[in-house]
Amino acid sequence: MTHPVRPDSAPPASAEDIDLDADRQAEILSLDRILGGLNHFEVLGLSPGASNAQVKKAYHEASRRYHPDRYFQKNLGSFRARIERIFKRISEANAVLTDPQRRKEYEQAHPELRSAPAQPARASADEARRSQERRTRFAKHPYLARGNRLNELIARGKESAKAGDFGRAYTDLHMASQLDPKNHEIHALLTEVRHTHELQRASEELKRGMEAEKIGDLIAAAKSFVGAANMDKKNALAASKAASLLLKTGQDPKEARALAQRAVDLEPNKADHRFMLATVLEAAGMTRLAHRQFEEATKMNPNHPEAKKRLKPKKSRWLF
Amino acid sequence: MPEREPVVGIDLGTTNSVVATVRDGQAMVIANRTGQNLTPSIVAVAKSGKRLVGQIAKRQAVTNPEDTVYASKRLIGRKYSTERVQQYLKTLSYRVVPGDHDDLRIVLAGREVTVPEISAAVLRELKLDAEAYFGRPLTKAVITVPAYFNDGQRQATKDAGKIAGLDVLRIINEPTAAALAYGFGKNVSGKIAVFDLGGGTFDISVLEISKGVFDVAATGGDTLLGGEDFDNRVIEALVFGFAKDHGIDLRKDRMALQRLKDAAEKAKIELSSTKEVQINLPFICTPPGGGSALHLQRAFTREKLEELTEDLCEKTITIADQVLGEAKVRPDQLREVILVGGMTRMPRVVEKVKKYFRREPCKGVHPEEVVALGAAVQAHALTHEESQVLLLDVTPQSLGMAIAGGYARRLIPKNTTVPTSTTELFTTSKDCQTTVKIMVLQGESEIARENELLGEFMLNGLREASRGEVEIEVTFEINSEGIVSASACDKETGQQQSITVTATGGLTPDELGKILESQSDYLMEDRQLEELNSRKEQLEATIREVQDLLPKVKQITGGSEFGVDALKSGEESLHGGIEALKGRSLAAIVHSTDQLTRTLNAFRGVIQRVGSQDP
Numbered sequence: 001m002t003h004p005v006r007p008d009s010a011p012p013a014s015a016e017d018i019d020l021d022a023d024r025q026a027e028i029l030s031l032d033r034i035l036g037g038l039n040h041f042e043v044l045g046l047s048p049g050a051s052n053a054q055v056k057k058a059y060h061e062a063s064r065r066y067h068p069d070r071y072f073q074k075n076l077g078s079f080r081a082r083i084e085r086i087f088k089r090i091s092e093a094n095a096v097l098t099d100p101q102r103r104k105e106y107e108q109a110h111p112e113l114r115s116a117p118a119q120p121a122r123a124s125a126d127e128a129r130r131s132q133e134r135r136t137r138f139a140k141h142p143y144l145a146r147g148n149r150l151n152e153l154i155a156r157g158k159e160s161a162k163a164g165d166f167g168r169a170y171t172d173l174h175m176a177s178q179l180d181p182k183n184h185e186i187h188a189l190l191t192e193v194r195h196t197h198e199l200q201r202a203s204e205e206l207k208r209g210m211e212a213e214k215i216g217d218l219i220a221a222a223k224s225f226v227g228a229a230n231m232d233k234k235n236a237l238a239a240s241k242a243a244s245l246l247l248k249t250g251q252d253p254k255e256a257r258a259l260a261q262r263a264v265d266l267e268p269n270k271a272d273h274r275f276m277l278a279t280v281l282e283a284a285g286m287t288r289l290a291h292r293q294f295e296e297a298t299k300m301n302p303n304h305p306e307a308k309k310r311l312k313p314k315k316s317r318w319l320f
Numbered sequence: 321m322p323e324r325e326p327v328v329g330i331d332l333g334t335t336n337s338v339v340a341t342v343r344d345g346q347a348m349v350i351a352n353r354t355g356q357n358l359t360p361s362i363v364a365v366a367k368s369g370k371r372l373v374g375q376i377a378k379r380q381a382v383t384n385p386e387d388t389v390y391a392s393k394r395l396i397g398r399k400y401s402t403e404r405v406q407q408y409l410k411t412l413s414y415r416v417v418p419g420d421h422d423d424l425r426i427v428l429a430g431r432e433v434t435v436p437e438i439s440a441a442v443l444r445e446l447k448l449d450a451e452a453y454f455g456r457p458l459t460k461a462v463i464t465v466p467a468y469f470n471d472g473q474r475q476a477t478k479d480a481g482k483i484a485g486l487d488v489l490r491i492i493n494e495p496t497a498a499a500l501a502y503g504f505g506k507n508v509s510g511k512i513a514v515f516d517l518g519g520g521t522f523d524i525s526v527l528e529i530s531k532g533v534f535d536v537a538a539t540g541g542d543t544l545l546g547g548e549d550f551d552n553r554v555i556e557a558l559v560f561g562f563a564k565d566h567g568i569d570l571r572k573d574r575m576a577l578q579r580l581k582d583a584a585e586k587a588k589i590e591l592s593s594t595k596e597v598q599i600n601l602p603f604i605c606t607p608p609g610g611g612s613a614l615h616l617q618r619a620f621t622r623e624k625l626e627e628l629t630e631d632l633c634e635k636t637i638t639i640a641d642q643v644l645g646e647a648k649v650r651p652d653q654l655r656e657v658i659l660v661g662g663m664t665r666m667p668r669v670v671e672k673v674k675k676y677f678r679r680e681p682c683k684g685v686h687p688e689e690v691v692a693l694g695a696a697v698q699a700h701a702l703t704h705e706e707s708q709v710l711l712l713d714v715t716p717q718s719l720g721m722a723i724a725g726g727y728a729r730r731l732i733p734k735n736t737t738v739p740t741s742t743t744e745l746f747t748t749s750k751d752c753q754t755t756v757k758i759m760v761l762q763g764e765s766e767i768a769r770e771n772e773l774l775g776e777f778m779l780n781g782l783r784e785a786s787r788g789e790v791e792i793e794v795t796f797e798i799n800s801e802g803i804v805s806a807s808a809c810d811k812e813t814g815q816q817q818s819i820t821v822t823a824t825g826g827l828t829p830d831e832l833g834k835i836l837e838s839q840s841d842y843l844m845e846d847r848q849l850e851e852l853n854s855r856k857e858q859l860e861a862t863i864r865e866v867q868d869l870l871p872k873v874k875q876i877t878g879g880s881e882f883g884v885d886a887l888k889s890g891e892e893s894l895h896g897g898i899e900a901l902k903g904r905s906l907a908a909i910v911h912s913t914d915q916l917t918r919t920l921n922a923f924r925g926v927i928q929r930v931g932s933q934d935p
Binding site for chain 2: 056057059060063064067068069070072073084087088091092094095099100
């Protein structure tokens with residue numbers, strides 16, 4: 001199995017050449033990222049008050065996606081650890097929620113999760129009764145009950161997205177996708193929200209990186225820039241900055257090179273990026289390649305401070 | 321697309337082993353080369369030095385009790401000094417001695433052999449059977465173990481697989497495997513119990529099946545409770561009766577013991593279908609003071625067997641009840657009870673199961689083959705992406721660490737789905753304590769030393785402070801391969817230590833390496849033996865030829881220069897060849913054959929020359 005080639009975008013610096021397609025990688029990455037913030041119900045795509053049987057069902061569904069045995073002897077790189085982490089989390093949620101004693105303790109510690117959100121009050125008793133009937137009917141029909149829950153989640157997800165709260169939107173839509181893994185609409189929405197969410201986070205990270213660099217915390221800055229570059233693969237500035245700081249802090253030269261190259265690919269006419277790439281190449285000992293980049297860069301901007309440094313008059317080559 | 325590499329599931333049983341595979345969406349048993357589905361888990365070395373495995377080994381057991389190893393599964397991964405092992409060793413007709421690290425070594429044809437090597441011999445036999453079936457090499461297999469096997473026993477089983485040249489994809493639990501076979505290809509859902517009473521062990525597991533996901537809720541058992549124990553009760557009764565009549569303890573005679581064992585097993589099996597059997601063992605021994613040989617003749621009824629084994633049957637139900645409690649199910653909530661293992665053929669066992677579970681047990685599975693079939697299903701599921709089968713298995717015993725006062729603190733409770741990990745905070749128990757020892761324990765006891773010690777390590781260089789001030793974070797982990805690891809971290813300094821637990825009761829990595837390396841190894845002999853024999857024949861023929869020519873050459877060359885040297889070296893080679901023939905060293909035999917061939921050529925040359933001179 002090979003990694004699908006995506007000619008429209010530069011090769012992502014941190015995407016690994018593993019037996020998982022890019023969509024799955026993105027899905028696992030983002031779920032792994034929000035894992036810590038999810039409660040036991042959310043992790044399984046359930047609403048508070050879900051029954052034992054619902055928990056079991058959701059857990060089995062999720063296991064099918066995240067149990068490491070589904071990827072037996074596959075090359076998963078760092079994703080193996082992520083998948084294990086996700087599985088451990090859903091399995092913990094299942095263990096707590098299906099054990100009456102542990103569930104009681106958990107719900108006591110988190111009173112807000114004790115039951116489903118209250119229904120709005122009805123005008124008349126008659127209507128209340130009818131609505132109750134309807135609901136029981138829905139509850140009896142698993143598909144409809146699921147459909148209802150699905151619509152609710154999608155609506156809430158869309159609203160949150162509109163309000164700019166992409167984190168919450170992602171959580172809701174993720175739950176929806178767990179309920180109905182084959183629904184294309186949810187999938188598209190999820191991809192979009194994930195994308196926007198990542199762009200938003202990327203710009204935050206970029207800002208954080210700049211601040212860290214200003215106060216001289218280069219390691220933190222490098223981490224932020226790399227994070228930003230990974231989340232927003234079209235951001236040349238983030239890539240270039242990440243490369244620069246990786247170089248300065250002496251970390252992962254291969255990654256630095258990939259990032260610097262990406263910056264150049266994204267904005268081929270910017271001398272800054274060219275210089276960055278040249279410096280990285282030079283540091284890696286690839287002097288010839290570095291030299292070409294310096295020349296290119298100098299052509300673009302002969303007044304660049306870096307160019308001046310570089311274009312010292314050549315020593316005389318005369319031997320006599 | 322090239323055909324996929326074959327994968328198999330192997331039930332490495334106490335009395336019998338079975339190999340199975342999935343073909344065209346169906347799990348099926350691979351018959352051995354003699355056409356049987358069951359291969360006895362018996363390894364022997366015949367008087368001729370030939371290694372025997374399976375039915376052929378079983379057949380000669382009575383005449384060769386000391387060099388016939390049976391039920392070695394009951395010894396695998398165990399420690400010599402434990403009381404249960406010591407008790408058990410008394411019932412064996414072969415000799416077991418302690419190894420270097422409290423492991424067990426079986427004395428077979430005068431050599432000490434590790435238990436995994438014996439298991440490996442059985443596995444290799446099954447491998448050859450499967451290869452004969454597939455018509456090509458086989459390396460990948462899932463092997464089953466009793467659910468209640470501890471880490472050491474599992475590791476030792478894995479070692480056995482390695483020695484046999486197998487890539488062990490996974491070790492899975494027998495009752496779980498049975499459930500996989502039961503639910504495979506059917507659209508079943510609901511909770512089931514698997515009641516597995518085999519030759520050596522008892523296991524019970526409760527699972528929830530839903531659309532191909534097999535979720536183990538709880539599992540438990542006893543690794544020393546099985547058909548062997550039922551046999552031993554019968555043997556005891558026979559021995560006791562004989563001692564009362566003749567004042568002779570038959571257990572002292574290994575040959576008699578082996579015959580008793582055979583007879584007891586046979587009687588037990590027959591009593592599942594008849595009410596009474598005759599046990600007839602003529603010439604079982606000769607009285608020490610001389611006189612005519614004594615015979616053992618006795619009628620044995622089903623009631624008698626049931627009376628003798630009532631407590632064993634009762635014990636299985638006690639354990640079953642406990643495990644159902646842990647799984648939080650009542651017997652009436654179960655959809656089905658599946659009986660596995662030859663011992664569940666005993667009417668009394670079925671009766672007990674019926675009474676406790678309040679239902680007829682499932683009859684749709686073959687009790688002796690279902691485990692191997694399930695192992696094949698799992699092997700298939702792991703290697704075939706399109707498979708819908710997913711097994712969510714649990715750790716059968718709790719993992720914990722030793723804490724001050726000799727107690728054990730549980731970090732991962734039993735019946736936790738794997739992979740899993742737990743982190744807990746510990747503190748120092750003494751003032752100025754700079755070192756802590758993390759001892760990884762497996763078992764249910766609150767007392768540290770009553771648990772199995774899986775491994776230990778130290779975390780040094782802690783800050784000197786009064787007790788309770790230094791915080792140490794301990795993480796235990798079981799990964800999806802079932803490998804246990806532990807790490808400890810000083811919260812303040814970030815200093816960290818960790819171990820991955822490897823076999824303690826089985827082989828050390830060194831020992832395993834040595835066994836894998838040494839091609840001259842005893843258990844690798846089957847292939848070599850053939851070569852050895854053909855070389856021996858060749859040597860023998862050469863020796864005969866040289867011996868034939870020798871007098872003639874002596875006569876011809878008598879007194880001449882040639883005679884002194886050539887005759888002397890020729891005689892030396894001849895002597896060497898005869899010696900080599902007595903031994904079993906392939907190298908010596910080949911060397912001698914070469915030497916003698918040269919001598920032979922020289923002799924022939926002399927005769928030819930002399931012959932041409934002297935018409």
